[in-house]
Amino acid sequence: RSALRRRFNDQTVVNRPSLREALRDYLEVSRGVHAEADHILILPAAQAALTLIAATVIAPGDAVWTEDPGYPGAAAAFRAAGADVVGVRLDPWGMMRMREARAPKLIFTTPSHQHPTGRVMPVARRTELLAAAEPGKTWIVEDDYDGEFHYDSRPMPALQGLDREGRVLYLGTFAKAMTADIRIGYLVVPPSLAQTMEIAQRHLGLIASVHVQEALTDFMADGHFLAHVRRMRRIYRARRDHLAAALARQLAPVLTAEVPPGGMQLIARFKDGAADQNAVSRLVAAGVEVRALSSLALQRPRDHGLLLGFAAWRENEIGAAVRTMANCLTGKRAARG
Numbered sequence: 001r002s003a004l005r006r007r008f009n010d011q012t013v014v015n016r017p018s019l020r021e022a023l024r025d026y027l028e029v030s031r032g033v034h035a036e037a038d039h040i041l042i043l044p045a046a047q048a049a050l051t052l053i054a055a056t057v058i059a060p061g062d063a064v065w066t067e068d069p070g071y072p073g074a075a076a077a078f079r080a081a082g083a084d085v086v087g088v089r090l091d092p093w094g095m096m097r098m099r100e101a102r103a104p105k106l107i108f109t110t111p112s113h114q115h116p117t118g119r120v121m122p123v124a125r126r127t128e129l130l131a132a133a134e135p136g137k138t139w140i141v142e143d144d145y146d147g148e149f150h151y152d153s154r155p156m157p158a159l160q161g162l163d164r165e166g167r168v169l170y171l172g173t174f175a176k177a178m179t180a181d182i183r184i185g186y187l188v189v190p191p192s193l194a195q196t197m198e199i200a201q202r203h204l205g206l207i208a209s210v211h212v213q214e215a216l217t218d219f220m221a222d223g224h225f226l227a228h229v230r231r232m233r234r235i236y237r238a239r240r241d242h243l244a245a246a247l248a249r250q251l252a253p254v255l256t257a258e259v260p261p262g263g264m265q266l267i268a269r270f271k272d273g274a275a276d277q278n279a280v281s282r283l284v285a286a287g288v289e290v291r292a293l294s295s296l297a298l299q300r301p302r303d304h305g306l307l308l309g310f311a312a313w314r315e316n317e318i319g320a321a322v323r324t325m326a327n328c329l330t331g332k333r334a335a336r337g
Contacts, residue, residue, distance in 0.1 A: 014201060016217065018221075031147055041198060041201055044185070045183050046145060048206045049187040051204070054083070061083075068089055069303055094109070111142060117260075121156075139169060140169070148229045169190065172185065176264065177229055264310065265311070273304070288325055
């Protein structure tokens, strides 16, 4: 009977301690994140983490700043909680500071690889962002959705590691580093929110599979996760470079590619400043998976371009897609190569 009771109690643990500890050690070494293991919540997806944050931190009418263009899933989660979502423009260093505005209840940012532009926020801008967050009044959500994939230099430490006031909630996912079929995200929360958010996690039913948590723990403990990330980093860098070279070779008169230092996608802008929706419609009809940059705007679109993923495609597939793009956008039959 006592053995059955212990087994039942183990199965009711929402956040497996072993995975929490493995994540704590990994994030401290790889991303400069500082946290206790019991401040890490394991969730069924990154979007579930945003839902949890919105449910526990935001009240109707609260101001929330998000990047514009930015990740639409974040804005959707915050609006569902009644927030007044304000899009903040970008410059070459990422999210700009709104100096004239009052500090909001929450700021959502992707500083390591801005989604979708891939821009990396420097330390000076990160310090400004932390200064804009009033202690006890403003929370910052740092979405490090593909922080494992830096190609040209060592990754910049997470914003969370610079925070000395306990204002940053750090969000990550296994879906990008491994496969979208692994429905596991994680959220590192400040100590002041840890108990409240874990209770809310249970009540909202945002619970990840225990068996997947245990399998991930073993995968990380045996060194397979780091080996996998290193391998995929090499592969993705080669695919990024192949896409950039193909665009320069086939579409230089039409597009300018912005090659990011990491991540899994890049932006190509039309040199004549044309709008992107018509071009995307033609490309999708021709079988090329592409997204309009303007579709990621939170307010009136100011930026136009093509959002091109490269991580999921082999180099021969990338080459074929770029040739199709050239045929569609230039009206000329593209050469192989």
